[in-house]
Amino acid sequence: MAGGSTQWQGRSVISKVVSLLDAFGPSTPELSLSDLARITGLPVSTTYRLAAELVEWGGLERADGAGYRIGMRLWELGTLAPRAGTLRTVALPFMQDLYEATRENVHLAVRDGIEALYVETIAGRGSVRTRSRRGGRLPLHATGVGKVLLAHAPPDVLHAVLDAGLHRYTPHTISTPGHLRRALADVRRTGIAYAREEMSGGSLSVAAPVTAADGVVVAALAVVRRSGRVDLRRLAPAVRTAALSASRALQERAGWAPAPSRTGEATIHSH
């Protein structure tokens, strides 16, 4: 831990707190004190003191046994994030309608840096299992919602996506810049994005943009279903209808402001 101590010389307390919180993730929802010290590189004594202060506040909770986990106070603050909490509250009734009409998975995502961040998911009971979970991230170039968000993002976002490389998740993933540019132009022209087994085999997606009052695309709504002998285009009107309804409801809601433009992976967790 001495090395960790040295490494943190001169770093601000806030950056230590942030590194402590950032240690938690979907695969590490509960961490012991020694896990936390190891992941952050902080001395155990510092880790213990900071964690204790966060527990007192409610941002962390003690789990059964000796572990720590994210606490209710952080969850509660998170519900106040306009780009997730408010958006989701406004969009959910229309997502429910879309679910009732299709009985398939319904997803709502925003762009954060060069990834799609899922702010709400309704899982269709009999539908295909997807890799998207609420609070989860998936790449922009390989998902329906991602292509909608990328098609309407500033040009530097596309550059950052191309710089990061178009990872090929399946044989159907778009993996060349030219192909991606043409696909995004189609999305802008038609107002709809399709993804056909591009993220994982066996699932198809139809996505449409959700726009704020100034016409800025702030989110994407999608239906994701099992692949098979189905004309995906038949789902498009339902998805577009729900996305337009959600957009209108969002625009009618006073005080809702669209996302600040953030680009590039470097700005996602820069600390």
Place this chain on the structure above:
Amino acid sequence: MAGGSTQWQGRSVISKVVSLLDAFGPSTPELSLSDLARITGLPVSTTYRLAAELVEWGGLERADGAGYRIGMRLWELGTLAPRAGTLRTVALPFMQDLYEATRENVHLAVRDGIEALYVETIAGRGSVRTRSRRGGRLPLHATGVGKVLLAHAPPDVLHAVLDAGLHRYTPHTISTPGHLRRALADVRRTGIAYAREEMSGGSLSVAAPVTAADGVVVAALAVVRRSGRVDLRRLAPAVRTAALSASRALQERAGWAPAPSRTGEATIHSH
């Protein structure tokens, strides 16, 4: 601001960060720099520096204009809270079923200190408008979910609730300790809680407990509908069924641990 500066002498940086985040709430989702300095009592220069660090991390975001708001990174961390995110993910399909069967409001709440904290709400389109919002808090003694949570809480929670006083929201609110104790005994005996215009006029609630593997009540599930000529007891089997299904799904989910026992208002936001 000089007074604020003096007031914060000797306080830890983490407590300043926490006070900055705590300034945000349902009625103050967006705050200017001067709002933040005024609410926290911190000097403007300190407020600016801390806010800038939080923006760089993603815990706060700059809004259009000059304001700050809760950022996506805090929302994302919040989804990892087992008592909200995991619970809600597991319970949502059964809440949807309950909504489809009743077409009324469906609420899921946990206890935090001496309040009910709403972790998920489905709003029935034609149903009564309620005062519960996701991330919102309501008193334990005046709501259906609250009575379920209070009935199964450690005795010191009831003492803390009584010490805080049984505020009378409507003429039907339970406002004497004896009446409340009898009502809670009924809830434990029958496995169901009713609230009849006890929080706000015009709405009725039927609530049932959600239990973890060890039989500990970790949440309450409720249907809230418009009052009128309706036998509320007819809704009870549907609510209990959904709550039992959610409990079973929760118990089947490995690694899910119930809430640490927290009691008394003093521990809610003690910093």
